[in-house]
Amino acid sequence: xxxxxxxxxxxxxxxxxLRLSCAASGTISSFYTMAxxxxxxxxxxxxxxxxxxxxxxGGSTNYADSVKGRFTISKDNAKSTLYLxxxxxxxxxxxxxxxxxxxxxxxxxxxxxxxxxxxxxxx
Numbered sequence: 001x002x003x004x005x006x007x008x009x010x011x012x013x014x015x016x017x018l019r020l021s022c023a024a025s026g027t028i029s030s031f032y033t034m035a036x037x038x039x040x041x042x043x044x045x046x047x048x049x050x051x052x053x054x055x056x057x058g059g060s061t062n063y064a065d066s067v068k069g070r071f072t073i074s075k076d077n078a079k080s081t082l083y084l085x086x087x088x089x090x091x092x093x094x095x096x097x098x099x100x101x102x103x104x105x106x107x108x109x110x111x112x113x114x115x116x117x118x119x120x121x122x123x
Contacts, residue, residue, distance in 0.1 A: 002112045004099055009117030016089050022082040022099030022114055029077050031101040032057055036084045038095035089121045
């Protein structure tokens with residue numbers, strides 16, 4: 001069973017920066033995709049989480065339009081850690097951020113989630 005532990009959240013002023021980390025209990029090289037999500041406004045279910053950014057094992061990245069040019073997703077296989085560098089933060093970025101890692105074994109997908117880390121952007 002893979003455990004994911006997020007860190008790096010906190011309170012920051014508008015225009016500030018934060019770097020989120022997601023440390024996996026095992027190697028991340030076997031995961032096909034890794035991603036950061038945030039809870040959609042008013043949403044409580046996992047299915048209502050909004051994709052912020054994702055990265056494949058090959059390093060291809062994808063971003064939500066709302067964060068393009070401000071956020072950067074990256075990974076360090078040696079440290080089994082996924083990152084999200086968040087710059088030029090806005091109050092509307094306030095949310096709980098979750099990391100997710102997915103891999104396929106045979107024909108079955110396995111998805112693992114972290115517990116979430118709160119990001120608050122406020123003056």
